[in-house]
Amino acid sequence: MSEFVQFLGFINNQLNSRGIVRLETMLMPANFSSVVGEFMSTNIPSQCPSLVKNTYHNGHPDLLPAGSHPGNAAQHAKDGIEIKASRYLRGWQGHNPEDVWLMVFAYESGRPTDEAKSVLPMPFRFLQVLCARLTKADWAYAGRSDKSRRTITASVTQSGYAKMAANWVYRVQD
Numbered sequence: 001m002s003e004f005v006q007f008l009g010f011i012n013n014q015l016n017s018r019g020i021v022r023l024e025t026m027l028m029p030a031n032f033s034s035v036v037g038e039f040m041s042t043n044i045p046s047q048c049p050s051l052v053k054n055t056y057h058n059g060h061p062d063l064l065p066a067g068s069h070p071g072n073a074a075q076h077a078k079d080g081i082e083i084k085a086s087r088y089l090r091g092w093q094g095h096n097p098e099d100v101w102l103m104v105f106a107y108e109s110g111r112p113t114d115e116a117k118s119v120l121p122m123p124f125r126f127l128q129v130l131c132a133r134l135t136k137a138d139w140a141y142a143g144r145s146d147k148s149r150r151t152i153t154a155s156v157t158q159s160g161y162a163k164m165a166a167n168w169v170y171r172v173q174d
Contacts, residue, residue: 001040001105001126001129001170003039003043004036004039004040004043005124005125005126007039008023008024008124011023021115022110022121023035024109024110024111024124025110025111025112025114025115025121026112027112028112029087029111029112032109033084033085033086033087034085036085036105036107037062037083037084037085037105040083040085040105041053041054041062041063041083044063044083045063045066049066050065050066051063051064051065051066051080051081052064052065052066052072053072054069054072054073054074054077054080055071055072055073056073056074056075059073059074059075059076059077060074060075060076060077060082060100061077061080061081061082061083061100061101062080062081062082062083063080063081063082063083064077064079064080065079065080068080078099080101081100081101081102081103081131082094082100082101082102082103083103083105084102084103084104084105085104085105085106085107086104086105086106086107087106087107087108087109087111088106089106089127089128090156090161091155091156092104092155092156093142093153093154093155093156094139094153094154094156095151095152095153095154096139096154097136097138097139097140097141097154098136098139099133099134099135099136100133100134101131101132101133101134102131102132102133102134102156102160102164103129103130103131103169104128104129104130104131104164105126105129106126106127106128106129106130107124107125107126107127108122108124108125108127109122109123109124109125110122110124125172126170126172127171127172128168128170128171128172129168129169129170130164130165130167130168130169131164131167131168131169132160132163132164132166132167133163134156134160134163134164137157137159138156138157138159138160138163139154139155139156139157139160140154140155140157141153141154141155142154142155
């Protein structure tokens with residue numbers, strides 16, 4: 001997490017020196033969350049050698065037990081950890097309800113709409129990291145209207161959130 005904060009500071013300093021807005025206010029929120037999540041899934045194995053990043057394009061989950069799959073690649077594996085990054089402290093979504101270890105990095109940062117709303121820049125910070133084994137019962141389909149083009153998703157239910165909150169890894173101390 002410290003490495004991500006340092007990485008983002010470096011990028012933002014370089015952008016600022018060229019008169020370019022900060023990365024978190026440049027990218028759409030979902031894209032920035034993806035950057036946070038990909039950074040974490042790429043760097044966690046350097047701190048935990050029993051895990052490797054899943055090298056399968058869009059493979060699931062993001063982290064696999066080291067040596068469990070040829071080439072560290074699995075399209076869909078039952079073992080491992082799915083990583084999510086979110087601006088929200090709950091209400092997380094995935095594409096499918098399934099049995100999975102889920103690790104969520106919740107954070108706060110600036111948004112693309114800040115300048116238009118005259119919101120002062122907010123430094124990025126992690127708020128909490130939660131991780132737990134969820135079952136299919138801990139997910140509910142979110143659905144969509146007939147007019148929506150949004151991808152159908154599943155949301156973590158109250159039971160899933162309770163499991164994750166009971167198994168927190170990090171919480172910011174204010």
